[in-house]
Amino acid sequence: MNRILVCIALLLGSVRDPLLAQNDFPDPNFDTKLDAEAFKKEYPSLLDATSFEVKLSKGNILLLIGKKYSQLKLVQRPDLLVRQFWAEYSPVIEKLPEDTDGTSVQYVLNDDDDEPQLRWKKYPQGTPDFTVVDKELVRLKTVQDTLHITMNKADQQAELYLLANDLRDIPLLLDEIREKTTYLLTSMEKRTDPVVLDRSPEVYGRYLGNRQVQLVNFGSDMLIFNPRVGLGYIRGHWMTSLDLGATLYLEKSPIKPTVGYQHQYFFGQNAEGGFKAYQNGFVLAGLSFFKKSEKGTIGRKPVVQTGQLTVGYLVQRRGTYYEPRTWRVTGAIDLTPHLRVAPEVYFNGTFKNLTPGLRLSVGL
Structure with a gap:
């Protein structure tokens, strides 16, 4: 049932153009331009031709990735996709041992009747870090967990990466993911026509918080x-x-x-x-x-x-x-x-x- 509700919400969202334009947000601040080359170096071998970053609280990060801007409509409500994942697998996540290892989860959704595909991977923290709590030495977790969701629909595909300090924090991030992602995409479409964004061979955007939005658009020749x-x-x-x-x-x-x-x-x-x-x-x-x-x-x-x-x-x-x-x-x-x-x-x-x-x- 959760999956059906998510698909309905994504379908309704995909027919609205410009994307989420009815939301009345304060005007964004475009004072600084995004450095595309530096942005790519921050996420080597991860970004595609259309990539957006949303800075969440406490160092958590959301990435939306696709080959074209129009494909991102598949993940334009990432909070719904993350919520669906949490509804299905929260019992498993909550039972994970509280260690300092990182957890990587790949979750694949298709628009047909196929069951979602799921893969888990644990990877150890490289260099151990410690702190002192109540006069006891406590090992710190310094690697982030990764939730990678891939959405396939017909011949289109889009991805999202949630780089979280701990996957157990997902319920605390859902509202923030929705609000900040909507603000970023709406701000971009106020500045640049979605048709231009879709025709551009490369588009990169960032929401840094406090209405700070960065955008670089390599339009077509x-x-x-x-x-x-x-x-x-x-x-x-x-x-x-x-x-x-x-x-x-x-x-x-x-x-x-x-x-x-x-x-x-x-x-x-x-x-x-x-x-x-x-x-x-x-x-x-x-x-x-x-x-x-x-x-x-x-x-x-x-x-x-x-x-x-x-x-x-x-x-x-x-x-x-x-x-x-x-x-x-x-x-x-x-x-x-x-x-x-x-x-x-x-x-x-x-x-x-x-x-x-x-x-x-x-x-x-």
Whole structure:
């Protein structure tokens, strides 16, 4: 019966999106960002692509682990799963000898009619520690017990680890597990769309207590298109430009390559004295630079572009504005998300006829 109630609760929870969003919690504090590499080192060979840590009282810790954010819906109410385990096996746990050895329990639940699978393992404490109580030497337990619950449903799987000082303390932790886990997941979904979290190749979160939440989200890579129009002054002539660029935003790489094409229009007179537009074109390649931002977004990412460094080569030439084999080096600075200033240097051949230029452009 307990198992049926747990499955019903998990099913009801899994259809709510955003997760547990109806709870009215105080706004979390996101002052510090989670260091993903340091987080992984704390739990070597344990974490998966989506992993969350909840700091409980007295050094107890809860971990929620899955390959995707959506899979964590299977364990979004870890208190129910832990409660089910305790209801079935508390008589066994309470009869365990009170020694300093660690206990590891693996508990596997399936969505079919299979019985839960259970494995127990005892492992001795490495270095003995002692204290004095009532003038008697008492050996201290310094290793934590581990409750590892795996939830399988169809082709999805999620896990939770309860790292407890003593498995006998489970009843004292149930309310705390529910409240703190709900707060962490709700806070994350207030900050980042669950769809983005689910598409991200890596997501890590932590609840440290006292509304302190840490989050790092390695969102999926994306291709950013940058159409722009501009006005420039080059070699004593005014010109307008039309740019079309594309930047490959690689989430986990500091290098964001960009390619593009710039069409330039110079206006002058032809041999008959009439008005004529002279078109010149450059192919471009280089790097784009971004920074994290709480105010701006590109796609669904909280980033803004700060600048760009490109090298261009003349592929279309009309008029006498450029010599054959002309190169261009541009270092652009984004003044706002839409306004950019771009100092440039033009030359042909091996740095011949070096000429500065300047452009202002607006766009995406």
